[in-house]
Every structure is written in C-alpha cells, then in structure tokens.
Amino acid sequence: MIPATHILAVGAALFCLGLFALLSRRNAVAVFMGIELMLNAANLNFVAFNQARPEALDGQVAAVFVIMLAAAEFAVALALILSLHQMFHCVHLDEADEMKG
C-alpha cells in the first residue's frame, strides 16, 4: 500500500505546477489548464485522505463532485475565452486589462 504521504507529496507537486502555470502563462488556455491541474491535485488529496476512513466514501464522493464541477467550469471557462477572443482578437490575458485603476 502506498503511504498517504507519498500521494500527498505528488498532489502538492501537482498543485504547485498548476499554480505556476496559472500565474506565469499568458495564454488563457494554458492558464485554464493550470487550474485543471490544481483541481486534480486537490482530487488526489481527497482520494488519499479517503484511505484513512475507507468505510466512509466521502472523500471519493468529493472527488467525483470536483470532477463534475470541473466539467461545468470548463464549459464556462471556454465561453469566457471565446468572448475574450471576440473582444481582443487574442487569448492573451495581459491584453485584457480593462479594469486597470
């Protein structure tokens, strides 16, 4: 049996990678992929923690829930990206600084 700490370590790494992508990439699609990475890192943690209480399925249920949420979020994000493209004719996040103070 793989110890939970290993899985958690993978999860943490995955989360950091996702965060890095989120913060550093200019392309909105890539940023979005970063978010997906972070969500899945969290999923990994849920599943890992579920090991501690195998009789309760709540960790796994949470993971399924997150996957479903990610799917929904994916649709919204794609719509956002599309309308971003319509407005700025590119999907670079730096260009979209309308809210600059």
Next chain:
Amino acid sequence: MEWVDTHLWTIPLMPLLGVLVHIFLGGTLGKKLVGILACLLVFISFGLSVVVLLRLLELPAEERHLLDNFLPWIRVGAFSADWAFRADTLSAVMLLVVTGVGFLIHVYSTGYMHDDPKYIRFFAYLNLFTFSMLVLVLASNVFLMFIGWEGVGLCSYLLIGFWFHDLNNATAGMKAFIVNRVGDWSFLCGVLLLFWSLGKYTGTYTVDFYEINRLAPELPAGIALAVGLLLFGGAAGKSAQIPLYVWLPDAMAGPTPVSALIHAATMVTAGVYMIARFSGLYLSAPDAMMVVATVGALTALFSATIALAQNDIKKVLAYSTVSQLGYMFLGVGVGAFSAGIFHLMTHAFFKGLLFLGAGSVIHGLHGEQDLRRMGALKSKMPWTWLTFMAAWLAIAGFPGLSGFFSKDEILWQAFSSEHGHWALWLVGFIAAGLTAFYMTRLVVMTFYGESRWPEHAHPHESPRNMTVPLAVLAVLCVIGGYVGVPAILHGANYFEHWMEPAVTWAAGHGGAEAAEHAAELGSHGLEALLMAASVGVALLGIGIGWWMYSRRRDIPEAAFQRWPNLYRWVLNKYYVDELYQWLVVDNLLRLTRLSGRFDLAVIDGAVNGSAWLTERVSAISGWIDNTFVDGAVNGVAEVTRAAGGRLRLIQTGRVQQYLTFAAAMVAIGVAGIILWPSIQPWLAELWSGAI
C-alpha cells in the same frame, strides 16, 4: 274629547306637514293647491285647538291642564327637557289666537300674495311660522319653548327679508334676528341661572314651567330678581320693548300679512306670553315685576310719541304695536297676567285687522305706503273702510269695543294692584290719549279728506278672499271684549276666571287679588272714575285728531314749523337707531376689524416671525456647517482621494498579478501559521516589556 289629552302634538304637526309638502311637493302641486292646503292645515289646527278648549271646559277649574309628554329630547344628568306639550287655560287662549287669527291671515295671503312668484315659498314660511308659534305656546318646559321662540325668530327673519332683492329688506330681517339674539343672550343666561339655582336651593332640577312657578318662592330674592330681569331681557327682544324695540319698525319691510301675523298678532306677543308663563316666578320677584311694568309703560308712551309723526302707514302701525306691547307688559308687570293676555288677544284682533286693512289699502294703491299720498279712500274701498273703522275704534279705546275692555283693565290694575303705582297709570293714561290721536290721524289721512293719490292710481277694493277675513276680524274686534267685562260694568269677567288656574301660584296670584286690593283701596267709585277718565281721554284724542286732520290741517303744519327740531327728532325716532349704530354696531365692527388684524399681525405674525427666525438661524448654522463642519468632511474626502490616487497604481487590471498577490499572501499566511509557535513566546515577551 279625551283623545286630545295624548294628542296635543297633532296641533303643531299640521302646519309642519304643510311645510314639508310645500318644500318637497310645492312645485308639482301648483299655487292654488298649496294655498288651499296651507289654509286648510291651519284650520285643522284651529279645530283641534277648539277641541282642546272644550276638553278643558269639561274639567274642573283647578285641573284645567293637559300634559302630553311624547318624546324625550335632552336628558343628561339632572337636566331633562322633553318634547312635552301642555295645554292649560293660558296656552288654550294662545292656541286659539295663533290658529284662529293665523288662519284668517293665511286666507288673506292667498289674495295678497296672489301674483308673487315666490307664492309657494311664502306659504311654506307661513306654515313654518305657525308651527313654531304653536310649539312656543304649547311647550311645557322652557327649553322646548326656546325651539318655538327661535323658530318664530327665524321665520320672522325669512319673511321680513322675503323680497330680498332689495337689500334694505334683507338688512331689516338681519337686524330683527340679531337684536332678538341679544335678547336671547339675556334669556339663556336667565334660564341657566334659574335651572341651577332651583337645583341648589330647592333640590329639584327642573325646566318645567309649572314646577318652576311652584318652587320659585323658595329662591332667594336676589336670584329671583336676577332671573326675572334676565328673562325679561329676552322678552324685551322678542316683544320689542325698550331698549330692544328698534327692529320692529324696520320689520315692516316684510309683506303686509306677515306684519299682521308675526309683527302684530302673534310672535311679538311671545314675550308677554313668556312672562305670563313664568307668573309664579315673577310674583316672587316683585322688583323684577316693577321693572317690567316700568319698561312697559315707558315703551307705551315713548313709541306712541314716535307714531305721531310717521308718514308711512305701516310704520305708524308698527310703533303703535310697540306701544300696545308696552301696555301688555304694564299689565303683566303689575301682576295682572290675565289682563295682559286679554289685551294680547284683543290686540291680535284689532292690530291684525289694522295691518290687514292697511295691506288692503296698499294693495289697492299698487304698493303705495305713504299716508301723504292717500286720502278719500272711503268710497273706493268700502269694505276695507268699514272694517278699519271697527279696529280703529277698538284700539282707540272707544267704549264697548274689545280694546276698551282690555286696556281699561290694564290701566285699572296698574293703578290699583299691589304691584301698581299711580305713576304707571298716568303714563299709560297719557299714552292712551296719544293712541287715540295718532290712530285718528291715520284714519283721516287714509280714508277721508281730499284724494292725494295720482290720477292713474285707480284704487280698487280687494278681492273676496281678502275682505272676508277683514270682516271676521272686525266682528271679533267688536265683540271680542265681552268675554272680559269687568265686575264694575256688571260683567262676570269670565276671561279672568278662566285664566286664573294658569297664573295662580303660592307666591300670590295674578289678577283676582287686584279686586280684593281695590276693595281695600276703597271703592268701585274710584274704578268708575278712572274708567270715565280713560274713556274721556280716548274721546278727546279722537276728537282732536279728527278736528285737526280733517278741518285744520294748518295746525300740525304750524306746529312743525314752530318747533322744527322737536318735529325732526320725533320724525327720526329720536335718533335711537343712529345712537345704536354709533354706540354698538360701529364699535363692534371696529372690534372685529381689530381682532382680525390682531390675529393676522400679532398671533400669526408671531408664528411667521418664529418661522422667519428659524430660517435666519438655519442660514447662519448653514454657513457654519458649510465652512467648518463640511470643511472637515471635505478634508477627510481630500485625504481619501489622495490616498486612493496612490493606491490605484497597484490595480493593474491583470488577473494574474492579482492572483500572484493572493498566492503570495496565502503563502505568507501558511508560513505564519507554521512559524507561529516559535514566534509567539517572543511576541509575548515583547508585549510584557521583558525585552
């Protein structure tokens, strides 16, 4: 007959029905039906009054009163005034006069008012008047009487101002009402004082006339006197006595039947009736009676002198009415209540007739009222002339006619009664001579001598429905006095005995005791002497008047020229109206204007001033606010804005930058949480000052 005991209310109901029908259905019924209905209803009332009379005659003398209490009116605490009618011997006389003479005048009016566009309204008012007058005379308590009392005042107002398109008529109506109200002020105060004093001193709270008269002797003399005087103030207003007589001559502005009905026969006598109603009270306040008698006598003389010089036929009659009312007050004031009421009744006959006759003359001359443009109407208007003669002789006191008996009775009582005085008699005696004189002047100037009316006038006799009432009244004028032939003329003086139950009280009784008093005084001889004197003065007055105005017209002319000022004073009624105008009306108007201005300038000024002050203060505080308070606020805003200017720089609009900050913060936070256990002791030492 007993039916009437509980149906006294039907008597005033009849004319009231008439009022309602005339107002709501008058237009549909048409003139003719309205006239017939109005007369018919009053005639039914007359019939019912006769039934009351017969019913009273059935009863033994001391039980002659019927009380019909059919509806509570106002009952609060100790106070209770009901819709309760009482028919006793006094009100029976009044009932007959009001409905009887009233009926005749209604009939007369169908002719007199025939062409008036407001014919229906006239009869509505006339019926309303009859209703009010019947309530007045039937009321068993003073508050209910006040309904009638004011009701007749209202009708008087409406009828004086009946032809209101002339503002003078309207003003005369207003004057009548307001002067009456001055009297009512006094009257109401008297009633209030009476009610509470009776309660206080006798323990009985009542407004019922019989109760009041029964209990009056228990009142302290001062209070009885005050009540008597205050009530007399009301009577003076209603019955046109000094000092409130001024409205009555002006009231002649109304149609002549109104003058006959309201301002001669019935309404103006309400004051006399009221005093007779309160006979028990007055008998226990002899000083008040003295005042009543004195005022009555003075009014009789005073207005008789004014009547000497008037040229308007109705004005002469008006002052004559004031004068005759003075006689009635003289009568009731010396305790001769039955004599006063007797004169009231005969006066209703002859003065009603005089007014109706004058109306007939005016009608025949197409509205002419000035005596100087009349004359020689005897042949043109024979019926009017004949009936007028009867009334003239009656009022002048010609022996054997109604006025003679009643006037003589009053004069005799004024002399002989224990409340009387020879001076009162003397004043009345002189007034009697003057009355005979000015009435003769009136008759001569109207019916005799040369015609002074314009050629095209064509005077004509009045129609049948006007002359028949004249004839009936003339008959009453002639025979009406025989119900009260005094003992000295071997009469039974039936009238006095009839009245006795209504005016006899524990405090003494009106009328009858005078005879005993006279017996003490000595003699029938004295009475006969005085009677002869008054007959003499009447004949003298008639004779001089006749001689002067038919033969020697130059004498009055010469007299006027000799004493122009005196003549002017009398002609202008001693300038009493002007005096009142100057003394009361002008000052009152000044006071009202002053109040109005005071209200605007001072009271409202204070309000507006405080508003202005508030506005000023708020302006100042507004300036302070703008400069200082707002300055502080604006300062804060400035600072905030400047700070915002700096801080905006960090708002780049780039999502990733924000995220970076957020992540960094989270990282710092996480680090903090992890490191906290190791930092915390150090911080604690720092806090406690250990380092």
Next chain:
Amino acid sequence: MLTATNILSWITFTPLIGAALILLLPGRKVKAIRGVAVLATALSLLFSLVLLSRFDNAGRGITEFQFVAQRDWIQAFSIQYYMGIDGLSLPLVILTTLLSFLCIFASFGIERWVKAYMALFLLLETGMLGVFCSLDLFLFYVFWEVMLLPMYFLIGIWGGPRREYAAIKFFLYTLLGSVLMLLGILALYFASEPHTFNLPQLILTSSQWSGNLIWVPYFWKIVFVLFFIGFAIKVPIFPFHTWLPDAHVEAPTAVSVILAGVLLKMGTYGILRVNYPLFPEAAHWFAYPFLITLGVINIVYGSLCAMAQTDLKKLVAYSSIGHMGFCLIGMAAMTSQGFHGAVLQMWNHGLITGQLFLLVGVVYDRAHHRDLDGFGGLAAAMPIYAGMVSLAFMASLGLPGLAGFVSEALCFLGAWPVFPASTALSVSGVVLGAAYFLWAFQRVFLGPLNPKYEKISEINGRELFTLAPLALLTVLIGVYPMPILNWMTATLNHLQEILGVAGRGM
C-alpha cells in the same frame, strides 16, 4: 368575518387596503380608482355601523374597553397593537367613516393625479380611525403621524394658490405639537412601573408609581402641559390657531371637511382620552382658570375674527375656532352636562362644519372665488343651494331644533354652575354667531342678483347627495339627540369618577 376582536382592525385598515388596491391600478383608470375609493370607505362605514349595532351602551369605558384587540408588537419595549373603543371614541369613529365616505364623492371634482389623491385620502382615513381606536400610546402616536403626512400632501398638492405655505405651516405646527406629545409619552413610559405604553394600565397604575422621573418637580403638570399643547394645536386653541384658517382656505373642499370635521376633534378627544384620566389633579389645576379662559377666548375672539373676514371659507374656519370653544368650556366644567355637551359638540361640529365647507366648495367650483363682497343676490339664482346654506348656517349659529343647539346648550348648562360669569360671557357667542353668519348670508345671497352670476348653475345631484345625509342628521339630532347621548353616558360618568367629580351635574 367581523368578530369582536377584529372589527376595529377591519374598520381601520379597510381604507388602507383600498389605498393599496388603488396603487395597483393604472392612473388613467379614473373611474375604477374612484370606485375602489368609494367601496373602501363604504365598507369602512358599514363596518362601523355594525360596530354601532353591537356596541353596549353600559360599557364603562376610559379604562374598560369594548371590541379590544391586543397583540404584542415590539416586545422589547412592551409596545402593543392595542385597539378598543368606548362611548367617547364611538361617535368619532362613526363620524370619521361617515364624513370620509361623503368626502370621496365630494372629491370627484379632482381631476389631477386622482390616483395619488385617493390613495392619500384613504391612508388619511386609516390614520384618523387609528387615532380614535388605539389604546397604546405608541400606537396612538404612530397613527397620529400617519395622518399628518397625507394631510400635508393633500393640502400641498391639490390646494389653492398659497398651498405650499399653508401645507408647511400646518405640517410644522402640528409636528411641533406631536413632538411635545412624544416627549410626554416617553416621560410616561419611563415613569411607569413596569414601563408600558398601555393607556388603561397607565391610568390604573399611575397613582402607585414611585421611582423614575416622578421626583421631577411638577412632573404631572409638566407632562399634562406637554400633552395639552400637542392637543391644543389640533383643536386649535388660542393662540395656537393660526394654522387653521390658512390650511382650511388652501385645502381642497373634501380635505377641509376632514380637517374641520375630524382632525380638530382629535385635539379635544385627546384631552378627554389622555389628559383628563391620566392626570386628574393636573386637570383640575388646569381647568380653572386656564382651560375655561381659553374656551371663552376661543368663543369670543374666534367669533370676532370670523366677523372680520371677507373670505367665506376663512369665515367658516374662524367659526370653527369659536365652536370648539364651546367644547372647551363644557370640558373645563367637568359636569355631566358639560362632558356630554362637549362630546356631542364634536359630533355636531363635524356634521355642520362639514356641510359648511362642502357648501363653500359648491360656490367656489362655480364662481372660482370666495370673496364675500364679490357675490350678491345668489339666492335668486340658486334657491336650493341658498336653502341648504341657510340650514347649515342656522344649525351652526345654534338655532334650537337643530343639532348645534343641543350641544351648545349642554355646554352652557354644564359650565354655568362652575363658572357662571365666564359662561355668561360665552353665551355672547350666540349673538356674534348670528351676526357673522347672517351678515355673510346677506352679502352672498341677498340683495339684487349680481349680473355676473345670472347663469350660475344650481347645486347638482352629486353635491346634494353628499350634503343630504349631513343635513338630515343635523335635523334629527336637533330633535332627538338621545341615542347619541346614550352612547356616551356611561363612559363620561366613569370619566367623572376618575376625575373625582362623580355626580357633578347629576
């Protein structure tokens, strides 16, 4: 549907429901709006008649009420929704519903913003009824203010040329009064043990309070005066009366009717409902010499001012001041007759002055002015109208046989044994009343017809419909006032007991 506990709420809030319905209707549907307004006021009137039929004349009132509705409202301050009536408020509730119903018809002439007008009017009615029914001082105050606001708008928007001045004057003046009253209410609240706004409870327990605030010197007199000024402004009592002529003159007809017919009564009602039972000792201290003097001044001064007016409506307004003076002298005497007279005078004044204002409105609608000297001879052109006016004038100047006399006579009767001289002076009001009314009548209706008004149209059916019930009641009460007097007898006797003058005038 109507039970003993909810009938008062139905009466009070039916107009409010009507107002809400009107707000839902589109503004151009004038007929529907009027219909709803008529319906709401008619229902309220109907309910109040049901109330009357179930009312028990023997109920003692003042501290023991009928048709009580009691619910907690704001528990933290023990404020309750507490309604109930007795013989003192019953006549006024009926008067309010009746006058409101008739005034809706009188308002049909309003063309501008009918929706807002009717909604405000109905709100006003709810406020007035609430004042007469509420027994919790806080609730009382709320209703008192609820009524103030619509009044302000009704005068300020639909009024005459100086409407803004008049509305603001009315509003500020009345607000001043209600602020003082609020102070008084709070003082009572904090003085009471336990703290309460419940009026009957305050009356019953006030003698046992010991602690809070009672130590303030003259506490009772101060609180009495606070309340009194609040009410005096409403009556209005000299010298707080000058808002009245302005407000009356500028207000539209129906609003004048409500103003004179109902609002003025709140002042006298408040004195009898709050001041007298709560502060019996202060009441005795105040009645003589203050209240009686103010009453006499109101009568004489009000009448003199009325005579000085040239504006018909202003004249009627000043006559109101005089007529409310009769209430005051009746109240000051604290006799049975005085109290009955005062309460009946409130009723009668509502009826009669309501008629007067409606009648002034009739001629104003036709001639567009009210200058007494600008008419002349109208009786020839408008005989029915002149007849109605003379009836109302006669009733107002106290002609026996009409309503005004009964109450005036009772006030005089009641006041005489306590203050004979002042009463004698007040009776002069009957002379002055006759003088200014007849003079006004003469200037408007008599004399030769002013050629300008030869074609003036006679009073129409709608106007007659609004006047006829009032005129009929005026005659009926004048002839047979006993039913109304019977409503109040038990309550007023109880009030006398509380004041310690039981049996005065009995």
